[in-house]
Amino acid sequence: MYQCYEALPFPAAGYGVERNWPANLKLELFCGPRHTQVKHMAFSGPLRIQRPFYPEGKPCHLYLLHPPGGLVSGDRLYIAVKAEPHSQSLLTTPSAGKVYRQDSAGVAQGQRVTLRLDQHAELEWLPQETIIYRGANAGLDLHIELAPQARFIGWELVCLGRPAGEHWFDAGSLSQRLQLWRDGRLLLNERLQLNAGDEAHLGRAGLNGHCVFGTLVAAGPGLDDELITRLRQALPDGFAVTERLGVLLVRFLGNDMTVCRAGMWQAWELIRPVVLRRPACFPRIWFT
Template structure:
């Protein structure tokens, strides 16, 4: 038996696994949404709930290691009870580092469940995919009939600011949305560095930053879509609406531009969807 094989049960080798899980239940009480239940395994935590706007519960999800190495699996599960109002975000960019010599997958699964008349915003900061990563990102959103949701997923391949491109590795990303147990959005990207998908004009066209904002819960008027088209630069940003889901997409080379555009879209969409102006989480400004 090799040294690597003998160490595998201790967390090394092709079988290595580092598991973390966070489960939340948000419940309205009187005029405020409370964190009713909290359970965690491994290095996933939250700061205490904040209430910078009426009774909306702002939660900051913390991953103290700061990044994912081979074998890391993060699972975030939030159940939003009827009439609850919540905003979930992260204090900094997520990082997925290069894979080990065994190529063990590293990634994150997010599962959000919204009961009738629940409102939830899932607004994490961007994810940085380091060169030679083997990343899997899976977001699953289950909505009752009258639930309202807005969220985004922003990804940067490599670290352009540090002249560290993504020329080796792979990324799998999946985003699925159900409304009343009907699948209304199902997207699956499987991207290998240097592949035709990454380089072709009908794919990523050599760009390294991509993002998707989705909003659902009301019928958005054509005037709102036109306002967003006028506000966001083209061709980097595009908009579609289908099966009750509004999508704002970015494809380009500048995460600052992507982030700023998504913030602007959020400012326009939130008052229409949730009947309140935006309230910037203070963690974004520190």
């Protein structure tokens, strides 16, 4: 499998190396005799997992915890997950992620996630949304590597500013990348480089002035025209569904995270039984 990739840049700035507070979490998941278990965990800095939950039997539900609750300048989160053959896991977060205003030196902050799935592994990456505050200098990087028979469902949901409080994203930047590889072949490669008020932010070829956007990615069997039709009929305005090279994409663009979240949950409910052959089982933390 493809092992190396060019990560999003986190440039040195301001106070130099002293302005760098990394947190690392590495997980290895394996298929035990009764359910999927955490085989290995290594961490440094304020990044942990809660004990595994098993609300649906064999699949393991894991909650990723970042006690500070948000990223300030110099913060870098590195999350790496390896799913061994036949393991079944769902990873989520207990609350929205937050990227706060950069410091006076403009030092970047952000997160890199690497997910590697072995043969017949199943993994769901379903974090709650990320809020990019006015003035942030944010980098978000999601890198997915799939073996030929691995199955994956995941999403990234982003809100620029806090529109409910009329705190608009009128300053700051976001660099976001999403890559998906299958058996060493790059199937999806997207990059967003946005500065508040630029063409990518306000232009019709970009976000067209909207502040909420999200992408659900699914890779596995059953991604056929019937499923796509069902998704298009079920989802409200603001959503679009496409499929190419065996990768299904559900996208949202709008101004209301509640609508985005509800639609993504609805799409997941339709996709999961097809790709993973079991009904949706909502993590309890989403409702607390």
